[in-house]
Amino acid sequence: MKVKGKVCVVTGAAGGIGEAIARRYAKEGAKGVVVADMDQGRLDKVAKDIGGLAVSGDVGQEGQVKRLIEEAEKKYGQVDVFFSNAGIGRGGHEDATNKDWADSWAIHVMAHVYAARALVPKMLARGEGYLLNTASAAGLLASMGSAPYGVTKHAGVALAEHLSIQYGDRGIRVSVLCPQAVDTSEGVHGAQARPRPLAARHAAAARQDRRGAATALGRRPEPLRGNCTAKIPRVARDDTSIVDPQHPISNGPDPMQRLKTLRLIA
Numbered sequence: 001m002k003v004k005g006k007v008c009v010v011t012g013a014a015g016g017i018g019e020a021i022a023r024r025y026a027k028e029g030a031k032g033v034v035v036a037d038m039d040q041g042r043l044d045k046v047a048k049d050i051g052g053l054a055v056s057g058d059v060g061q062e063g064q065v066k067r068l069i070e071e072a073e074k075k076y077g078q079v080d081v082f083f084s085n086a087g088i089g090r091g092g093h094e095d096a097t098n099k100d101w102a103d104s105w106a107i108h109v110m111a112h113v114y115a116a117r118a119l120v121p122k123m124l125a126r127g128e129g130y131l132l133n134t135a136s137a138a139g140l141l142a143s144m145g146s147a148p149y150g151v152t153k154h155a156g157v158a159l160a161e162h163l164s165i166q167y168g169d170r171g172i173r174v175s176v177l178c179p180q181a182v183d184t185s186e187g188v189h190g191a192q193a194r195p196r197p198l199a200a201r202h203a204a205a206a207r208q209d210r211r212g213a214a215t216a217l218g219r220r221p222e223p224l225r226g227n228c229t230a231k232i233p234r235v236a237r238d239d240t241s242i243v244d245p246q247h248p249i250s251n252g253p254d255p256m257q258r259l260k261t262l263r264l265i266a
């Protein structure tokens with residue numbers, strides 16, 4: 001699906017990857033770009049810059065996702081592309097708090113379910129539509145250091161696979177974006193998920209990975225304004241599943257096989 005002339009909603013768009021995607025959609029001639037986030041101040045600035053609509057709210061709550069879609073439809077008529085990108089960083093293993101598990105589940109899984117629930121019937125009626133979510137390389141391979149993050153990101157990938165198989169032959173395209181490491185240093189991935197310098201975090205992850213299993217932390221983060229700024233919207237536009245299939249995402253045993261499988265259904 002080409003972005004030109006389409007109405008695109010991007011969540012988590014007050015900064016980082018979501019902001020980059022929203023700006024790119026506007027540049028590529030979207031009919032309307034609706035940006036959503038909990039951070040109203042930064043969100044308003046992005047919307048103003050790109051001439052889009054800002055809708056603040058918590059995507060972990062179904063009523064607020066519904067309201068976001070209603071506001072988008074009120075202004076632009078319909079939603080063609082819904083990019084469910086908002087995410088949070090939470091540390092810990094099985095000992096992480098119930099709140100951290102619940103928040104991660106709400107934002108990394110249920111937010112995508114709520115969007116699909118509201119949009120799929122309308123997209124099926126039109127015979128087209130595009131649902132995307134941002135999971136992570138941690139949705140494909142274990143991310144040592146954060147069980148709530150990795151487990152719920154795996155679920156986000158599974159949901160995208162499910163929707164793709166369920167509706168792919170009826171006009172709904174589904175993609176899942178799986179970045180490995182993008183330097184959005186002031187966002188959740190900078191401030192909370194990586195409190196230590198990345199090199200130290202990678203070394204610690206490698207130490208934890210004693211059996212040599214694949215982990216998601218195999219590479220240094222790419223600057224958001226560098227090459228991956230071009231790659232991310234390309235993925236968002238061209239129905240591919242992974243940011244950069246040319247780069248192996250792991251230092252472990254054959255993760256590419258799994259990526260190939262994902263790409264087959266994208």
Ligand SMILES: NC(=O)c1ccc[n+]([C@@H]2O[C@H](COP(=O)([O-])OP(=O)(O)OC[C@H]3O[C@@H](n4cnc5c(N)ncnc54)[C@H](O)[C@@H]3O)[C@@H](O)[C@H]2O)c1
Pocket residue numbers: 011012013014015016017018036037038039057058059060085086087088107134135136137138178179180181182183184186187188189221
């Ligand atoms: N940066 C990376 O290295 C990396 C790697 C893999 C996956 N990701 C994923 O990419 C997505 C974007 O991450 P980013 O690095 O740009 O982070 P970021 O912190 O810069 O942006 C995330 C945005 O989501 C918003 N948000 C959080 N909870 C929300 C909620 N409940 N409702 C509405 N908005 C909410 C935040 O306010 C923030 O603006 C996330 O899903 C993240 O898990 C990032």
